[in-house]
Amino acid sequence: MCAHKRTKQKAAIRQVFASALGPLGPSEILDEARKTVPSLGIATVYRVVKELKKDGWLQAVQTPVGSRFQTTSKVQSPRFFCRTCQKTFNVDGDVGKLAQLAPKGFIVKCFDLTIVGTCSSCAVTITPDGTTKNVLSS
Amino acid sequence: MCAHKRTKQKAAIRQVFASALGPLGPSEILDEARKTVPSLGIATVYRVVKELKKDGWLQAVQTPVGSRFQTTSKVQSPRFFCRTCQKTFNVDGDVGKLAQLAPKGFIVKCFDLTIVGTCSSCAVTITPDGTTKNVLSS
DNA sequence: CTAATTGCAAACAGTTTGCAGGCGT
């Protein structure tokens, strides 16, 4: 009893995460996975995400626009949220030394770091003559 | 036209934030502010929070259990989220050096750092004989 | 064949809005 079955819905959802550049929300997962399994329903997305979280394959992370999910292998990475395009990217970097910020007596499990700003695509526009210009005022 | 009026509801809500130890959610604000203004309704909490955000007095921050609000003066502080009591505390610490984690070409505006773990109250229980013991296994 | 899984729709929870009455200025 209780064995998980392989279905095309689950395969499609895992594939979506495998090729994602950053954490995804339920509706993003649905839109992307429906390209493979058009009949997919949102309830299944939530249920599969819950199962994958329980299995430890996915984890929730917070972004300025709400909860998103990504594979556990990528989850400890710091993230960069672009206020212009509203997308989140994983970035490299070691955040282990942040443990020292915790007050005495507090047990540290992990970190959830989002750097907020403007990504390179949104910050810079290539002008026709080949130079670049910053499109932001502040 | 358009002038904001002073009401006891707004005063109560601001007071709640003034004495808060960390960012608060709508229902926490409601519970706390009702100690001063029992008739307060949740809709008013949302409306006042929106007004205070527009005024720049409050800002939203993300925690593992969703959006929370706190005064702008405290918002750059790193936070500690306790998985046991589900509360978030502000902690001291300078996160400015985290700017170097951002990829080249990315413009950094601010940071949103949550350290996740177990707070001192939840990690330790005072036993009857005055000693303390850790109640967590992992 | 059996039990897990799926899609739909209803149920829920959290947030926003319309409105009539109340209150600050």
Added chain:
DNA sequence: ACGCCTGCAAACTGTTTGCAATTAG
């Protein structure tokens, strides 16, 4: 008195659950 503000309830949006049909093993 005027118009912003409040509380209630209805409307919305996003997430979860019940159920009958479907499908993997």
